[in-house]
Amino acid sequence: MRKILIVGAGQSGLHLALGLRAHGYAVTLMSNRTPDEIRNGRVMSTQVMFHTALQHERDLGLGFWESQTPRLEGLGISVADPGHGRAVDWLGRLDHYAQSVDQRVKMAAWMETFAQRGGQLVIHGCAVSDIDYFADSYDLVLVAAGRGELVSMFGRDPARCAYGTPQRALAVAYVHGAEPRPEHPGVDAVRCNLVPGVGELFVIPALTVGGRADILFWEGVPGGPLDVFHGVTDPDDHLAVVLQLMEQFTPWEYARVLNVELTDPGGVLAGRFVPTVRRPVASLPGGGLALGVADVVVANDPVTGQGANSAAKCAAVYLEAILARGERPFDAEWMHATFEAYWEQARHVTKWTNTLLGPVPEHVERLFGAAGRLPQVADRIANGFDDPADFEDYFYDPERTDAYLARAAAASAWPGVRGARRIRGA
Template sequence: MNGVGVIGCGISGLQLALRLQQLGVPATVYSEHDVDRLKAGRPRNFPARFAPTQQRERELGVFDWDFPDAQVHHWAVTLHTGAPRPLEFLGALRPPSSVVDFRIYLPHLLSAFVDRGGELVIGDFAIEDLAARHDLLVVANGNRSMRELFPADPGRSPHSTPQRVLCSGIYFGIDEEVPHSVDIHFLPGAGEILKMPFLSPAGRADVLSIEAVPGGPLEAARHLDADADPAAFHRDLLDLIAAHAPRLRERIDTTGFSLIAPGELAQGGITPVVRRGWARLDDGTCALAVGDAWITNDPLTAQGANLGSHTAFALADLIAGDEGPFDEEFCRTASARLWEHARHVVEWSNAFLAEPRPHVAELFLRAATDPRVADAFISNFHDPVSMWRALATPEGTAAFVATCERQAPPPAAPPKAPRG
């Protein structure tokens, strides 16, 4: 067997390579970046990895962050409805998610792959040049040339433009009302403001992210220039937070608030898209797409890294359980199998970009009055299939709430951290 060529070293590509290695299938990783370059540069994303992803990492022997500064234990949700008081609830995330900068995480996985005898080839490659070297090529790199190889699937891609424009950075100087918690503010018609604890290259810090509806009152954050005038950037950002999430603004120490370092900011727009999952190459062979080469979701539901991990393991099992050939039929069938799970993530993520439907708004109201509903809703972030089943229809929401109400009362809420 000539093995599998994996193009790209994001979470999908590296977990796929590590899993194939574990299953005895030869794999070669092709990457533009070595370990040192993966550690460098601006942040590209701010992943939260939920329990199933962490379990897969434990199976691979690469989970290395089982401590509070790299965890989220609660979500504090605020829905600003225009009423004098917003709708609020606190939900426990059981077990906690893991929040580790990919500039820490990805080099760790790549080093493990190489240390275990995996082949890493550094360079900029044309996919046609690699096809003859392997029984199967898997593309996990979402750069422009790869996107052209896998065109958008219009039946699965309802959006052609960004539904949010982002201003997301890693900061010092934000206090926590509840230890190890995410704060998310839903602002219908404007977007979302999120604060999340994060293990960064500079240690424990917080992600502060504004997801703005294009043309709405939060879009100004997308255009703030942190490099040209850092003081003005921080001042104008805090003014936006004060106007739209005043309780969050109260917990930010003006004198200590700053990006953890120059450049620790990501701004831009993301268009949610599902691309064709496989492609026929010029020589007649086929390639599969996973990760960013296949699906790009808005980060609001925090499912990108988790979908990438799930897809990597599922594909590795399909490859290891098949004697080949890894031809068009295999690629078509494998992509269809992977979509069975991925579609729940895509449909949920797209739904969350719209204003809440009445039955979802009712679920938020029930969560605000019943901690059992709040905890179950937040913990469902671990399971996108179950989450979408609960949110997709009024009947699903009613069944979800009824199940929660049959449970015993939850433990007491955690103590609030003292204000500094």
């Protein structure tokens, strides 16, 4: 039986650990916190899992909360005008619903499931020296802990990095009590509110430790008017700042949250990080090797909502590669090839995310504006959150954008206009 060590019990590490256990591998999973500490701690992220990522979980029998979690059937975009009204506002329909489960709920339960299914769960804060000590006892070492000392083992890949500093200041509040959305009261959806030159507000219906909630997530341009959370330590004060900014910059969203309260004292988070692509293989002091997983090696800003999706997709790619390897050694050549197979998907996420972190190009403004008139364009943009590779066809080049919009306008006269976007050339 092949023995595998996974350091880090987040979306990718647990997904891999449970997948490998299902195929009979001897898996040791190291976490610096117990399930109860995670469940009762502070929120770790925002997240929206789109269809492909959700299906990877279903394939392993891990969609424990599917019937309890709001089904997000659309994705809407609003763009603020200078008077803080909406210059653009539309909803694109998803082909398959998305869902958001608080990672405190998911990771705690998955850790317990891993132990129940015969995995070895070790609660221990892991340093490089620990990995080096254990490496000789395992056929493969995977590092899925995306922060701290362990990440420093994986050198930055300058050819694939666009930024050297954080591009957004992040602030999150999980709340109960939001009013129904008047634009589409019968449809749960992710809403992306773009405030040019200032930042973005995302509103995400979700399942958290106390049941249904809404996630209010600000992404602020560093040094701008949203970058005001440093030093705000009291959870209620944090929520008050989130709401004040909503009142000022997105009053249409603020009108829904006049009476909200935090889901729990741990329902807030603030911080920032540098979007980075790292080299996938680390050499350990004793001569062993470790392979980086998901955001250890490809960490994108959450402005496109891809973190949890990318983690699930990376885990699926790595799981397939491990199973296909059989009894052959997990050498450096295999590690690099496995990462490159993941990068073939991840590069589209990185390109798209980096594009949206800068000023919105004029042709993308035209695209967003046209989506309000052409439902098939809105739908296609929305479904790109599940398949970012589709943006290559029409998102980045002004000529291709305009050609696509011309075809979409012509197709809008067809019966069944929403289905027209399924034809990539239409």
